Amino acid sequence: MRTPWTAPACVSRPRPHCSAACCTKPHAGSTPSGAAPRLRSDFRAARTLALVVHLAYHMGLIGLPGSSAEPKAAAAGHYGCNFIGLNEESVMEREPSRIRLAHVPTPLEPLRRWRPNLWIKRDDMTGSELAGxxxxxxxxxxxxxxxxxxxxxxxxxxxxxxxxxxxxxxxxxxxxxxxxxxxxxxxxxxxxxxxxxxxxxxxxxxxxxxxxxxxxxxxxxxxxxxxxxxxxxxxxxxxxSCELGLWGYIQAAAETKRQCDELGIRIDRVLCAVGSCGTYVGLLLGAKLHHWPVRVTGIGISSSAERKVRSSLELARRTIERYELPIDVSGEDLEVHDYAGLGYAR
Structure with a gap:
């Protein structure tokens, strides 16, 4: 039987070689090197974006400058599948309690050097220590x-x-x-x-x-x-990524739609990375709830696309049931593609 730990004992004392209290290992083991801390979040976010755009291009979802290839057209009637919209007030009535932590709205910026009609939602700017x-x-x-x-x-x-x-x-x-x-x-x-x-x-x-x-x-x-x-x-x-957490991206979808309306641009596809499925499912539900006729496409960064679709559908249906949302989600609404690498953070 595993010996229960006590919370105060989870972190060992700083190593003598390092002046920073953060450079300690939570359990006994090899002594860490004296390498200075370095942050990799910005690099990892940029790499994820590059992979998403790369895969979308090879899937034919977008074109790149100088390319004669046109993006694939959505199937006729696809965006209207199982769609029942709500007005803004009705959605707000269902929204759970929230505390303001993020710097929102985050910018919606064009990536003209990749493609004139390709835009990026800058959620890397939600806040310094909380960015992402x-x-x-x-x-x-x-x-x-x-x-x-x-x-x-x-x-x-x-x-x-x-x-x-x-x-x-x-x-x-x-x-x-x-x-x-x-x-x-x-x-x-x-x-x-x-x-x-x-x-x-x-x-x-x-x-x-x-x-x-x-x-x-x-x-x-x-x-x-x-x-x-x-x-x-x-x-x-x-x-x-749970029913409550999804509301972060239900509202992010509404925020992005408002920005598109204000800028006078029409977005027909939204791409995002899919790990624990919360961001992807939140965008999908938010698009339906806020009358935004876009196709939400996920790029899986772990496990298989089949598993992501199954998990996403289960999470979406639990959220709809818990908050009594008058929308429906079926397998036809979900689109996730494999693009897992060597492992997490590698």
Whole structure:
């Protein structure tokens, strides 16, 4: 039987070779190198964008300058499939509580050097320490945590997880404790750079297992231990991708549609990376709810496209049922393509 850990013991003391408290490894092991912390989030975001555009081009969804190829036309009637729209007021009535953390609206900018009618939604500008798509979901999840009187945010992710870093940042901003349950292989130097270093700068406690218990089991075990210690944990699933977290991108879809209307541009396809499926499903539901006739296409960055479609459909239907949304989603609405690389953050 695994010995229960206590939250204060999850992080060891700083190594003597390093003056930064962030350069510690959560469990005993090889001594990390003295490499200075470096952030890779911007590079990874740019690389993901490049991969999405590259795949979209080879799929024939977009063309590039100098290319004679035209984007594939959508099937007739496709955008109207199972679509029932709501007005803005009706959607707002269903929206859960939210706290403002992100810098929104984020810009919608043209990428003219790639293609005249290709635009990018700059969600890398949602906030300095919280930049990226995760904070939009956390606005709703953190609001519920505060409503429930929680004092500790608990979530899961890879050693270099953007979601884990964003959760730690939100906890620090709101005066809450944070426990990150991390998994995956990591060299000693990994703990001195990137998100693993930033997590500690935010004061998060880390519990790392290279492999072993399923994520759901670890979350429940952590909650049980914290409650025994008199704490009030709030559990956040991987990527913040749950029915409540989806509202971040339901509203992001509405925000983007308003920007398109103001700029007088017509978008017929939206592409995004798909990991834990929350951003993708949120955009899909948001487009339906806000009368935005676009095709939402996902580029899978882990597991298989078949698994992503199945998970996305289940998540969409749970969200529709929970919030009684008068829309329907079927397999015909989902489009996810494989483009997984060597592994997470590689």
């Amino acid at each position: 798509n995760k904070v939009r979901k956390l606005e709703y999840l953190a609001a519920e945590a505060l409503e429930q009187g929680a004092d500790t945010l608990v979530t899961v992710g890879d050693v270099q997880s953007n979601h884990a870093r964003a959760t730690a940042g939100v906890a620090a901003r709101l005066g809450l404790d944070c426990l990150l349950l991390l998994a995956g292989e990591a060299e000693p130097a990994e703990w001195c750079r990137g998100n693993a270093a930033v997590d500690r700068c935010f004061g998060a406690q880390l519990d790392w297992q290279p492999a072993g218990q399923p994520i759901a089991v670890r979350l429940q075990h952590a909650a049980e231990v914290l409650r025994q210690q008199g704490r009030r944990p709030y559990l956040i699933p991987e990527g913040g």
